[in-house]
Amino acid sequence: MDLNFTDSENAFRRECRSWLEANVPSQRLPSGDTKEGFALHLNWENKLFDAGWAAVSWPKEYGGREATLFEWLIFEEEYYRVGAPSRVTQNGIFLLAPTLFEFGTDEQKSRILRPMARGDVTWGQAWSEPNAGSDLASLKSTARRVEGGWRLTGQKTWSTRAAFCDMAYGLFRTDPDQARHRGLTYFMFPLRAEGVTVRGVDRLDGDEGFAEIFLDDVFVPETEILGEVHHGWKVAMATTSSERGLSLRSPGRFMAIASRLVNLYHRFRDRSDPVLRDQVIQAWMDAQVYRWFTYQTVTRMAEGEEIGPDSSMNKVFWSEMDVRTHETALAIIGDALELDEASPSAVDAGDWMRGFQFALAGPIYAGTNEIQRNIIAERVLGLPRK
Amino acid sequence: MDLNFTDSENAFRRECRSWLEANVPSQRLPSGDTKEGFALHLNWENKLFDAGWAAVSWPKEYGGREATLFEWLIFEEEYYRVGAPSRVTQNGIFLLAPTLFEFGTDEQKSRILRPMARGDVTWGQAWSEPNAGSDLASLKSTARRVEGGWRLTGQKTWSTRAAFCDMAYGLFRTDPDQARHRGLTYFMFPLRAEGVTVRGVDRLDGDEGFAEIFLDDVFVPETEILGEVHHGWKVAMATTSSERGLSLRSPGRFMAIASRLVNLYHRFRDRSDPVLRDQVIQAWMDAQVYRWFTYQTVTRMAEGEEIGPDSSMNKVFWSEMDVRTHETALAIIGDALELDEASPSAVDAGDWMRGFQFALAGPIYAGTNEIQRNIIAERVLGLPRK
Amino acid sequence: MRFAFTDDQKMLRDTVRDVLRRECSPEVVRDAWEGKTEGARSAWNTLAQTGLIGMTASEGAGGMSMSELDLLLPLEETGYAAMPGPIVDTAAVGIPLLEAAGTDAQRERWLGLAAAGEARIVVSFEDREMVPHAASADILIAERGGAGYCLPIDEVSVVPERSVDRTREVGKVAFEPSPSYRMREDVNTVALFALGRERAALATAAQLVGLSRRMLDMAVQYAKDREQFGKPIGAQQAIKHRLANALIEQEFARPTVYRAGWSLATGARDAEVDVSLAKIYAGQAAKFVAKQALQVHGAIGYTIECDLHMWMKRAWALAAAHGDAAHHRERVGRHVL
């Protein structure tokens, strides 16, 4: 066990930090989940890519730095520490790309990865359907084989930022005679093609962060299939396990939130009672503990172990910690908590209420915490399924 | 709504209080769940009965005072306030007696009630079997019809204080061709008869508070059946719903515990941090809230309403409140919490740790809180069973 | 001892419930979110016509002399409907303050209008310049430097702020404390405003109970309707227990609020402790129920196309308004310890 960073890890951290401090926009960008904010965020993503920071763990040929997992964590710690903009490319970089690396052809990788990381081509996920959320295998969208490719028909929903994106990916039933997990294929498809209608849906926090995608006989060529025809479930599970695992929620994010909370507490110390003080301590401790847990997991990954269902513990922990931390912040703010960014008197421009609402999605998306707890009980503890 | 007590209720309270203050033993009795303590508690129960306080709500002909439900609550408040001994007759008075009043014959009532309330004949419950706890309908003990009565065979378990009691009551399968809830009969049976073996089982807190009862062809006359042959389930449900409802846990008990907790906090104030202070406030508030909830329920009962599955909310609330309150007390005590009554340095003779262990049984017995929550969801909220 | 409402009180509740069911549907609330307040105004006016806005005014002033306790069930229904508008400020706080502390001229000018629902009152306590519904109210009653003021809203500077609950139309109020706005000086102004704070906290607690009930109803209905893995999600034990816990929180908060209403209405000793308990438990329950309802709804609840969000946001705002949990717990603490 060596919990000191190595010299090269420290050097990497210094390099991240100095670039970020010099380049992060001094003005807060508008939310990346609005049309105008999305465009401004893409400018930032361009810059990040050009300096080689967009996807640090990727091979150099695709614009990465071949960073180790720990270097990636360091990058994230620095990124959140400095308060850099949220990543509107994340559904590409963190969800699709790992799947591409595992299942994609060389042609696909060389065509797709760089534009994705640079934000030149933007990606939304298209997992859920109106009646297939947590029960993903019950999806109904179909793909029909035609000359030179396939035609997609159906409806996808809860597609994050899809209203602004160029492309999306999801599962379609290619074999109508098979049920549930079988006979599905993983497709990448254009959002601005003929037959595609995208309707933005406003989220709880008021941003148009979701979209519904309607597909009516949309043509996609054969080259847009990831993995084998009819075997999309396996490919998709690789993506969702990376979604549920580390990639979305590195400890740096929560350490930064805990620091902001400590700062908020100091500013409102005169009206913060000792119980709130204790909750601030709890939030800080939880972020630390999440960090050690994650470092332990990352060590296992770095040494070649499969993490598998253990990642469900990460998901439950961070998502519920994030809600608690924001609740503590709102309790410190008191009755001004309701004021949003349009209010002259809002504390921190209403960020804590916005963050709280965002945090509330944590226990729902990427597999609800109910499902995660089922997974933990059945696959880690070995309790009977029925 | 009138939340003042009436003049007659106030007079009743004064009468309780002055009798209790004059008569409650000045020395703490040893635990009623030990052999010697049980005997000493019975002396107290005799005295209570002779003064007309053993079962205040019963008709006068059986030794009661025909007290209203609110007067009963007042009695309980005063009883716990003054720290009077726990009631070792409770499985008779609070569980069997209401069933006797509802289903018993006149002969049964006049034979059984007064000796029960005076503690001359003591009663244990015999509900559970080794493989029939929460799933009571799966019990296996049988009763076989013979000349002049029945012969009981089987094993009962978790019978509170049965090691010291004279009699018990429970369900036996009288119709072997029927399954689950059907074909069961409610019997009262002697614990010191031929064919009965009672084995005490030590509880978590070290007291021999439980017992296993083995019945081997034990004769009971026809007169010991409560309700109709083969229809014992209905009779038993009346008992268990009174067990789950108000009778075991009147607000006075928790108000008294909350007062003791406030007192403990004051004594340890110098080492109690503000978070503990807040938990003490919470415990006090919870006891108040439980009181108002119960008063509301008792008003409904007094006005003739059926309470039904709503009583499951009482059960969940008080049982979890009781655990929290004791946890707070232990946190105040700090590392001396482990010392028991045999320790010169124990705080309050180790009562809080003993009470904590007792409280831990709350979410388990009288229908686990899991079952209570199922009942609330299905029967109050109307969610689907399967 | 009798812990139950009278038939009259329940009948009043039913009247309000019927009016709001007809006139304050989720669509009306949604319209108010988007600034289209005609529907909400119309519901307000209908309530006023049945005498419910002015019910705390004396009979001479066109009211029904109703107490804090009488007001609870009607207010609970306004929470259930997420009714927009300053009903707490007008009915529970403003009218009694105006009647007790208004000068003859102020009462003559405003009381009848307020009781008839034609003048909406908002109240600004000392140090609370942030006032919901300030812009759309007609009258401001304010406590400044221990004195009371009553003035038409068009003589008040209202700087608009924005609440997460758009129907709340929060504004920051300021005015010149001119003698011409002064309320009576021969009454105990401080005590009257202090009582007003208790009434505001209590009335808000009642609305929070109503909000909880509606959110729980929505969640239960959704759990029965929505199918997953071939059966309603409400058949899952995790969902059942979540909703059972929500019901328990809510149902224990209710009598706590009712008790506080009785205490305030009868001037019981330590009534303010009861009010604090009411606010704490009702706020806690509403926030808890909101969280459970959202989790049960899943992603659908996370969009503003689902009605749930309007109730949740109201609940978050009201749980913090008129004393948040920390404030009221401290007050209880001083009583207990």
Place this chain on the structure above:
Amino acid sequence: MRFAFTDDQKMLRDTVRDVLRRECSPEVVRDAWEGKTEGARSAWNTLAQTGLIGMTASEGAGGMSMSELDLLLPLEETGYAAMPGPIVDTAAVGIPLLEAAGTDAQRERWLGLAAAGEARIVVSFEDREMVPHAASADILIAERGGAGYCLPIDEVSVVPERSVDRTREVGKVAFEPSPSYRMREDVNTVALFALGRERAALATAAQLVGLSRRMLDMAVQYAKDREQFGKPIGAQQAIKHRLANALIEQEFARPTVYRAGWSLATGARDAEVDVSLAKIYAGQAAKFVAKQALQVHGAIGYTIECDLHMWMKRAWALAAAHGDAAHHRERVGRHVL
């Protein structure tokens, strides 16, 4: 950065695990509860023979010079087995203290015996007169008035107390602080005892993790075996989620304890904050797992015929020992705020 134990550390853990599986069964713990300590003594002696009691002693004194970090996994196993006896006091605290602060004579007389498991040490910090295992120990090391003392237990007055965990044999110690018992005066006694406190808290945290693991194992096994309504109770979602939550608490406590071990072993900055986190999370997890395990076991878990109670009671005692949550949270608070 590498957050994992070495193969050597894991091998040591496996050795301890094997010894305890063979020699410290629940029956042995149960015997110790009833005062029959032969089995527990024998397990202690076998651990000593494999060098594990004296592992923190220097090699010259018959030990392995092992660090706080090396000690964690073996101690976790002693928690898993609920091993009776003062292993924390002897191995984690006493031997290092004796070696660092004992006079030549004290070290000569006791160190070899302690490292060989033949003399059991208990430690009494300033103001902590209540000492587990005092009556059955051989040596008391005590901090009084800023000075260290080391003396044979038969020169100590031990007033027996009784713990809810009968194997802890708690006693209240007192002795005449005579110069003949004094430890070295040319070392920083206060700092050494302060370090001893950190080690005691950390070692206790490691045992708490072991206790949690065993209780969870028992509960999972029970949930698989016990049938109700015709199927294993572990198939119920409420039981699944209860046990999943228990696992989460436990598994997040583990790396927190390991981190603290590394911090103490390497003298990292703010190591005491890490120790506090370890004690808080391990204690919290053990209490939480105990509660879930009891609920899953139902009435059976509520009797002393079921082994669970011995682990629960140890967990309650250890969670409060060497600084309870309030103490350690305050320490973290001073660091963070």
